[in-house]
Amino acid sequence: MHAFDTSGSNLSRSLRRIARNFGQFWRRFSRNKLATASLAFVILVALVSVFADLFYNYDFVTANSLENAFLKPGESGVVYFQDRDVEHRFLLGSDNYGRDILGRIVHGARVSLIIGFVAVAFALSLGGTLGAMAGYKGGRMDTLIMRVTDILLSIPMIMLSIAIVAALGNSFFNLLLAISITLAPRYIRIVRASVITVKDQEFVEAARCLGASDLRIVFRHILINITAPIIVQSTLNVGTAILWTSFLSFLGLGIMPPKPEWGNMLAEAREFIQYAPHTLFAPGIAILLTVLAYNLMGDGLRDALDPKLKR
Numbered sequence: 001m002h003a004f005d006t007s008g009s010n011l012s013r014s015l016r017r018i019a020r021n022f023g024q025f026w027r028r029f030s031r032n033k034l035a036t037a038s039l040a041f042v043i044l045v046a047l048v049s050v051f052a053d054l055f056y057n058y059d060f061v062t063a064n065s066l067e068n069a070f071l072k073p074g075e076s077g078v079v080y081f082q083d084r085d086v087e088h089r090f091l092l093g094s095d096n097y098g099r100d101i102l103g104r105i106v107h108g109a110r111v112s113l114i115i116g117f118v119a120v121a122f123a124l125s126l127g128g129t130l131g132a133m134a135g136y137k138g139g140r141m142d143t144l145i146m147r148v149t150d151i152l153l154s155i156p157m158i159m160l161s162i163a164i165v166a167a168l169g170n171s172f173f174n175l176l177l178a179i180s181i182t183l184a185p186r187y188i189r190i191v192r193a194s195v196i197t198v199k200d201q202e203f204v205e206a207a208r209c210l211g212a213s214d215l216r217i218v219f220r221h222i223l224i225n226i227t228a229p230i231i232v233q234s235t236l237n238v239g240t241a242i243l244w245t246s247f248l249s250f251l252g253l254g255i256m257p258p259k260p261e262w263g264n265m266l267a268e269a270r271e272f273i274q275y276a277p278h279t280l281f282a283p284g285i286a287i288l289l290t291v292l293a294y295n296l297m298g299d300g301l302r303d304a305l306d307p308k309l310k311r
Contacts, residue, residue, distance in 0.1 A: 028304040035300020038293040045290055049110035056103035057081075062258045065098030070276045093278045095268060097258075101282050104260035108283070111261045112290070115176055116241040120234050122180040127187025128230070132218050134188065135195030145188065152185045161244055165253045175254050179241050190233055194226035228305035232298050239294030246287050262287050 030036050048055070060081055068077035071094040079086050079098075092102040134145040152160065164178035198204065199222060207221050248254035249263030257264050262283040269279035 025304050029300055032300040032303060034296050035303075038296040038300070041289065041293045042297060045109055045293075046113060048106055049113050052106045052110050055106050056100065058107060061100055061103035061107055061260055063099070064258075065094075068094050068098035069096055070094060070272070070279070071098075073278055092282045093276070095265070095279050096272060096276075099258075101265075101279060104265060105262065105283060105286050108260040108262045108265065109286070109290075111255055111259070112242045112245055115172075115179065115245045116238040119176050119179040119183060119241045120237045122176070123183035123237070124187055124230065124234060126180070127184035128191045128223075130184075131188040131191030132195050132223065135192035136199055136214065136218055136222070142192075146192070149185045149188045152182075153189075157182045158244060158247065161248060162251070162253060165248060170253055170256065172255065175245065175248060178248075179244050182244075183237050183241065186233060186237065187230070190229055191226065194229055195222055198222050198225050228302075232302040232305065235294055235298035235301055239291040239298070242294070243287065243291050 029039075052058075060079070063079075063081065065077070065079045068079065068090070071077055071090045073091060073093040074089070075093065076087060076089045077094070077098070079088050088100065090100050090102070092100075092105070095101055095104070130145050130149075134142040160182045161178040164181060165174055168174040168177070195218075204217060204221055207217050212220070245254055246261070246263030246266070249256075249261045250267045252264075252267065255261035255264055257268060265283040266280060266287075269276070269283070273280050
């Protein structure tokens, strides 16, 4: 009973400490109104992408309805869908195939966020592991990893992505792989530098003296103390991955029509910029606002997680 009470007390103290730290973080973060508004926008986009099918049926936004082509925002049209005629109002207008632009933006958000989060998660796993190994072990391993990283960083990131997709072929998986590989060197450098600054601290030496394995020291004592720069970089990289996804799709190396994606929507609409500019502006503004929101949120996280940087 005594052991149970002790563990319960430790758990209670841990929860109070976590709540106190989160409260301090949120007070610092909420002072930045732009970052707070960006967080709200990011959450809104995430919810819209998760529940996209509740707003617009996927088959509806991919089916052609040429009689409704180039409808202006707010105009209505009759769409033949699921063996019946459906009257539908196109809130942001329709494209050259008569497809609802707002519906395609909603479903395109799902594609962009999936690629953004999965690519960043894969890049973090690969780059974080290699960076931790290089920073903690040093020696030849550090030299080898960092020289390869320098080679990759010497190539413009977007050019490296184009080369990978062009070499492997145009597919959803290859697009994910290309963006992940181009983002991984950033994590290698950040994690390596952070590990080098932490690995000689007293608490790491104490764990080493107590016989802790290198794996336990890295994951239990080092990585947990360098999460702030990793979180900030990951937030910024999600916006970068979304932008690169749209750019590659715009060039015809990413998601191909009729699947909705913001970049291929821009590619299809560029021919009609004078006749139907709304077909170009809507996905362009979606990309602009989403990438801007992630960057502003990343700046707010940086200031909140490490106030000394702001001072």
